[in-house]
Amino acid sequence: MKVKYFAWVRERIGKAEETVEPPDSVRTVDDLIAWLAKRGEAYGHAFETPKVIRAAIDHAHVKPDTMIAGAREIAFFPPMTGG
Amino acid sequence: MTANVTIRIQEADFDIGREISALTNGRTDVGAVVSFSGICRGVEGSEAIAALTLEHYPEMAEAEIARHAETAMSRWPLTGVTVIHRVGRITPGENIVLVLTASQHRQAAFQAAEFLMDYLKANAPFWKREEKPTGTSWVDARHHDDDAAARWTKS
Numbered sequence: 198m199k200v201k202y203f204a205w206v207r208e209r210i211g212k213a214e215e216t217v218e219p220p221d222s223v224r225t226v227d228d229l230i231a232w233l234a235k236r237g238e239a240y241g242h243a244f245e246t247p248k249v250i251r252a253a254i255d256h257a258h259v260k261p262d263t264m265i266a267g268a269r270e271i272a273f274f275p276p277m278t279g280g
Numbered sequence: 281m282t283a284n285v286t287i288r289i290q291e292a293d294f295d296i297g298r299e300i301s302a303l304t305n306g307r308t309d310v311g312a313v314v315s316f317s318g319i320c321r322g323v324e325g326s327e328a329i330a331a332l333t334l335e336h337y338p339e340m341a342e343a344e345i346a347r348h349a350e351t352a353m354s355r356w357p358l359t360g361v362t363v364i365h366r367v368g369r370i371t372p373g374e375n376i377v378l379v380l381t382a383s384q385h386r387q388a389a390f391q392a393a394e395f396l397m398d399y400l401k402a403n404a405p406f407w408k409r410e411e412k413p414t415g416t417s418w419v420d421a422r423h424h425d426d427d428a429a430a431r432w433t434k435s
Contacts, residue, residue: 256339258403272340274407275421276421277404279404
């Protein structure tokens with residue numbers, strides 16, 4: 198699946214998007230955050246406080262316990278500050 | 281007549297007068313237009329701000345704004361909605377966002393404009409970075425923006 202990062206999540210990881218293949222044990226958005234956080238120091242820094250991270254699946258906001266099966270694109274970003 | 285709905289995300293500035301005219305020209309059923317403009321401040325607390333840079337998630341931003349515009353149309357009898365959000369580098373005094381709501385009567389237009397702005401603040405995927413004399417930093421989200429958006433889901 199494609200994963201996208203925005204704002205300081207993007208800056209900390211050092212890339213805007215990538216394709217990842219998490220194992221079947223990664224079932225929810227929260228699981229995916231925990232799995233990504235172990236990919237290295239930069240990821241650990243980006244995801245050090247999971248509860249502030251917001252997520253969207255296929256362009257719609259989702260909660261941390263949402264199942265990721267079937268998702269084409271998952272995005273992670275900080276709380277929004279538009280307007 | 282059908283409602284006029286315009287949603288744009290752009291780097292360029294917008295002309296508020298022209299956007300209002302687009303909601304009223306050629307129709308006689310509009311009795312009220314409410315206009316909200318968000319403008320870049322040159323100071324935050326006691327610190328000067330040289331500029332803001334707005335990042336966004338293009339596909340999702342369009343989808344979220346369209347969804348909120350639809351919700352506003354279903355809750356209030358609107359004849360038109362315009363939402364324009366700028367991205368890129370914006371300096372103090374420049375426009376950031378425009379929300380226009382048009383209706384036969386003022387109450388629907390006022391309420392729908394406030395609803396749309398509260399939702400944009402809390403849920404539209406845009407992020408501001410501030411340039412200050414001490415360096416650049418991402419703007420922290422404010423809890424009261426979440427509270428402002430949440431009140432529309434109560435009652």
